[in-house]
Amino acid sequence: MSRRSYFFALAAVLLFSLCLQAAAQENFARVRGTVYYWYNLEPLKNSIVTVNSTPEQTYVARDGEYSFSLPPGTYTITARYYRDNVLLYFAEENLVIPEIGGDYVVDLIAFPLFEDTEMPEENALIPPLETYESENVWLVSAAVASLILVLALAVVYYLRSRRKRMPEPAPARPAQEPVKYVGLPEDLQDIIDRVRGAGGRITQLELRKSLPYSEAKVSLMLADLESRGLIRRIKKGRGNIIILKE
Known part of the structure; x- marks a missing residue:
């Protein structure tokens, strides 16, 4: 097989894999959002977001943002924030996906747990840090095949990383004298x-x-x-x- 024929064969397999991946993706809706801290509404980094799909999907939102691919159905999305294996903040939202496709934004506001708040017993410990990019087997297989082909054609395709700009620190607020109310006990x-x-x-x-x-x-x-x-x-x-x- 000549080099040109080999190149076209690889390109055909790559195109087929991408078409298969796109067809599988059309049967799913994209669900994304951000987990916010209730006090200042800043993104709550390193939150653990879970959706009760089949199988269940868990996403570690390292910058507070998460994303899932889900078929039509009714779901419950939960966010948990742990420190030293202790659950400190919790959020929960319900979502109904009536039809295939679409883009849904579901932001979660995590509030502190009160002493008398009832939580399921299994939530006492941090769940396994498994992240599912998709629940569709064909989608995962197509992604793996595409990755292999991209590596084989590395002389043509190059991966470029994006530099994320670090947010500038907010200026410090001047200290204020405590306010004393006249006539207050x-x-x-x-x-x-x-x-x-x-x-x-x-x-x-x-x-x-x-x-x-x-x-x-x-x-x-x-x-x-x-x-x-x-x-x-x-x-x-x-x-x-x-x-x-x-």
């Missing part, structure tokens, strides 16, 4: 200082643990501060998030 001022010390946002459970008061008294004190227009409480799950209004 000392115990209520203490709560204001603690919320401000936590960055202006804190869960009611964390605040109660840091105060020498009962849960009922803390709730009454927060209601007093809310009536004065100094804080705002947001209901999340079975707990509250306290936000300082300044």
